[in-house]
Amino acid sequence: MSWTAHSYMARKGVAQGRTGAEHALTEAAQGKFHYVYGPYVEAKLRIQPGDTLTVETIDAFGGRVKTENDLPTKVLDFPFVNPQNGPIHVEGAVKGDVLAVHILSIDPRGEQPCGTTALIPEFGGLVGTGTTAMLNAPLPERVKKMQVTRAGVKFSERITLPYEPFIGTLGVSPEIEAVSSLTPDYWGGNMDLPDVAPGSIVYFPVQHPGAFLYLGDCHGRQGDGELCGVAVEMAATVRLQVDLIKGWSIPGVRLETEDFIMSVGSARPMEDAARMAYRDLVRWLVSDYGFEESEAYFLCTQAGKVRLGNMVDPKYTLGASMKKGWIGG
Numbered sequence: 001m002s003w004t005a006h007s008y009m010a011r012k013g014v015a016q017g018r019t020g021a022e023h024a025l026t027e028a029a030q031g032k033f034h035y036v037y038g039p040y041v042e043a044k045l046r047i048q049p050g051d052t053l054t055v056e057t058i059d060a061f062g063g064r065v066k067t068e069n070d071l072p073t074k075v076l077d078f079p080f081v082n083p084q085n086g087p088i089h090v091e092g093a094v095k096g097d098v099l100a101v102h103i104l105s106i107d108p109r110g111e112q113p114c115g116t117t118a119l120i121p122e123f124g125g126l127v128g129t130g131t132t133a134m135l136n137a138p139l140p141e142r143v144k145k146m147q148v149t150r151a152g153v154k155f156s157e158r159i160t161l162p163y164e165p166f167i168g169t170l171g172v173s174p175e176i177e178a179v180s181s182l183t184p185d186y187w188g189g190n191m192d193l194p195d196v197a198p199g200s201i202v203y204f205p206v207q208h209p210g211a212f213l214y215l216g217d218c219h220g221r222q223g224d225g226e227l228c229g230v231a232v233e234m235a236a237t238v239r240l241q242v243d244l245i246k247g248w249s250i251p252g253v254r255l256e257t258e259d260f261i262m263s264v265g266s267a268r269p270m271e272d273a274a275r276m277a278y279r280d281l282v283r284w285l286v287s288d289y290g291f292e293e294s295e296a297y298f299l300c301t302q303a304g305k306v307r308l309g310n311m312v313d314p315k316y317t318l319g320a321s322m323k324k325g326w327i328g329g
Contacts, residue, residue: 020051034083060083064076090244104198107150148220262322265318267316
């Protein structure tokens with residue numbers, strides 16, 4: 001029996017692990033992609049809890065960086081980057097519920113080399129930016145293209161890295177804000193967290209009727225921090241199963257795998273993101289696993305793990321996790 005039979009999604013969800021109808025949202029059917037997360041557009045698709053989706057995403061550059069000669073400042077129209085599929089309306093979702101998104105698979109699509117990374121002026125973790133203003137000149141702009149298949153990411157003739165795909169930007173609509181798809185927060189968004197990967201179930205606090213699920217910005221892989229600001233960006237075919245948990249109030253994004261639970265925080269400075277994530281993890285251990293608060297605090301001190309999603313976006317993202325083996329999950 002799969003571990004998902006004991007997941008929060010299966011135990012608490014409306015569908016209780018049952019698989020519903022199949023839906024497809026192709027690139028052609030999507031038509032206009034979105035650059036903000038918000039409630040002020042029509043849903044592209046309406047589904048029921050338990051339904052499965054196959055979604056064709058485009059890369060964070062909208063497919064405009066086709067060769068290593070296509071410099072981002074020449075071919076992109078800032079701030080129209082990080083295009084998102086959706087929104088997808090989930091029937092019955094209201095504020096106070098939780099949307100559960102089980103990531104089933106992520107496959108690269110498009111002509112090879114379909115993976116792209118780049119150095120973009122005043123963007124990245126080791127350079128001066130608009131918010132970390134420096135007099136130093138920007139690094140020279142550069143694009144690197146890579147073949148990406150299930151066999152690996154061909155970084156160079158010397159190095160082929162494992163294919164470890166994930167969804168860089170995934171979340172639900174805020175209640176009243178319309179927020180750039182480059183920004184992560186309690187609704188999810190541009191977390192760039194490598195654990196948002198096949199096999200994981202991600203939980204989002206619903207803010208708007210129907211939840212309005214958005215997704216895009218898939219990556220072939222990424223190191224912790226997305227250091228230069230651009231992972232292995234790629235167009236992808238994504239399969240998801242979506243369910244709804246009624247009356248489960250959570251303050252932000254949570255994630256579950258076979259081996260661990262994780263709370264996600266997005267903020268600046270980075271230590272505040274870590275504090276947000278660990279505080280929610282402590283409270284999760286108290287509310288669902290029978291720990292007293294100080295004992296949960298002790299356990300996180302001795303056994304907690306932190307995953308750095310990104311250190312380049314308008315807010316930084318960190319995930320604080322705990323092995324299920326320690327807590328009986």
